[in-house]
Amino acid sequence: MSAAASSASSAASVKSSPLGLTVLTLLHHRPLHPYGIQQLLKQWGKEQVVNVGQRAGLYRTIERLEAGGLIAVRQTERDQQYPERTVYEVTDEGREVTREWLEQMLAVPKAEFPVFPAALSNMLMLSPDEVAPILERRAARLAAQRANLERQSAEAPAGLPRITLIENEYLLTVLDAEERWLQGVIGELRDGSLTWSPEMLAAFQEGASGSGGEET
Numbered sequence: 095m096s097a098a099a100s101s102a103s104s105a106a107s108v109k110s111s112p113l114g115l116t117v118l119t120l121l122h123h124r125p126l127h128p129y130g131i132q133q134l135l136k137q138w139g140k141e142q143v144v145n146v147g148q149r150a151g152l153y154r155t156i157e158r159l160e161a162g163g164l165i166a167v168r169q170t171e172r173d174q175q176y177p178e179r180t181v182y183e184v185t186d187e188g189r190e191v192t193r194e195w196l197e198q199m200l201a202v203p204k205a206e207f208p209v210f211p212a213a214l215s216n217m218l219m220l221s222p223d224e225v226a227p228i229l230e231r232r233a234a235r236l237a238a239q240r241a242n243l244e245r246q247s248a249e250a251p252a253g254l255p256r257i258t259l260i261e262n263e264y265l266l267t268v269l270d271a272e273e274r275w276l277q278g279v280i281g282e283l284r285d286g287s288l289t290w291s292p293e294m295l296a297a298f299q300e301g302a303s304g305s306g307g308e309e310t
Contacts, residue, residue, distance in 0.1 A: 108162030110195040112144045113155050118164060118184055118192040125168040127179040128156055139246055143261050156182065164188035218290055226283040233276050240269045 108114070120126060120134055128149075135146045146152060159165045160182070168183040184192070210232075217225055243262050250259060282288035 108158055108164060114159060115195045116140055116144050117155055118188055121165060121184040125181045125183040127181045128153060164191050222283050222289050226280055229276055229280050236269055236273050
């Protein structure tokens with residue numbers, strides 16, 4: 095296998111991820127060491143869309159990108175005030191893969207199996223009276239998230255290009271839609287128009303089983 099084919103094979107073996115894409119994008123701007131990447135992610139508010147809470151996750155992502163030939167060591171910085179720091183830069187293969195990942199993530203909706211729909215699908219394990227206050231707690235947290243995003247947008251420097259905070263627009267739109275839906279469901283739980291009970295569910299199951307077993 096040629097060196098070029100081997101490099102292409104290594105790059106293809108790297109699985110795309112939101113954090114991996116964001117690291118590659120940051121390195122398009124300038125070479126950075128891992129701590130610098132983490133700080134820039136927070137300064138740019140990217141922790142709203144990628145998980146950078148655990149530094150170990152960032153280091154694992156960097157290791158995968160380097161092993162796949164998408165980034166490479168530019169230099170090692172030594173300073174008496176700080177531990178030795180490895181500075182990374184994006185490679186030509188990394189630039190190509192960045193564009194491929196970005197186009198794929200923008201164009202193709204992905205089944206991400208988020209937690210909340212899974213919990214909703216099992217909500218019938220609780221009673222309507224139990225669910226209503228639980229969903230009200232969620233609604234309060236969503237309102238706090240929305241307020242935080244709105245604050246970030248309001249504090250952005252005047253004249254900042256809209257594209258730099260376009261993900262906040264999307265998140266605010268999604269939050270607004272979920273809040274409105276959630277308030278409607280809570281209202282229906284409170285006025286009794288959305289209700290269920292073990293007896294109701296058991297009766298439906300028996301009826302469905304009976305109709306399914308009838309011959310035509």
